[in-house]
Amino acid sequence: MISVFLESLAASLCVLVVSFLIATKSEATPLAENTIYVVKEGQTIPLVVPQKAFWNLKNDKTERPGVGETESFVEKKDGHVTMKGFLASLPGNWGRVGFSLIETAITKPVHKTTGLRFRVQGTDSLWASVLVKDRQANQPEGTLTFQWDFELKPETTEFEAPWSEFVPTIRGKMVSGFELDLFSVKALAFQVSRSQQKKWYETAPLEFELKL
Secondary structure (H helix, E strand, O other): OHHHHHHHHHHHHHHHHHHHHHHHHHHHHHHHHOOEEEEEOOEEEEEEOHHHOOOEEEEHHHHOOOOOOOEEEEEEEOOEEEEEEEEOOEEEOOEEEOEEEEEEEOOOOOOOOOEEEEEEEEOOOOEEEEEEEOOOOEEOOEEEEEEEEEEOOOOOEEEEEEHHHOEEEEOOEEOOOOOOOHHHOOEEEEEEEHHHOOOOOOOOOEEEEEEO
């Protein structure tokens, strides 16, 4: 009789433990979708939780008030960080320019990782970039960033960006002579630039949205 009781108790405890694990896993799933990871040996390691990070907004109007026309803002809602607004179409040295980006500091080491993994959605067919800065950022010609481009879709899309594919740029133009120093990565940014778009030459403001 006691044996039957103990078996019944053990079975009940197993059911409770399994139920708890399933509930815990289901509660954690939404957070996993809104996290930026680094990839190490095929495994994903959390780097930034967008809705918990501080994001600094920059655009052509904030950096050059007398010239810029981009109107953009950032909002945190429903577990996401969203940058949206109207992208200017300003004449520049290499065509039409105008940009908006959000940037956050990186304090975790990334030197043993192979790249980034993140999920994002936004304005259909709009091109965007993920940027990183290292100790070489301050250059005489301007800020050096390492850039990886991707195309936005209305549905959530997952991207994996290998560090080996990040291209050195200064003021949106590719430069040579620099390699990304993973030992000193200090900032991560997401950018939308007019010069990246298929119809970069249009003079009308371009409405955009990028959601992490």
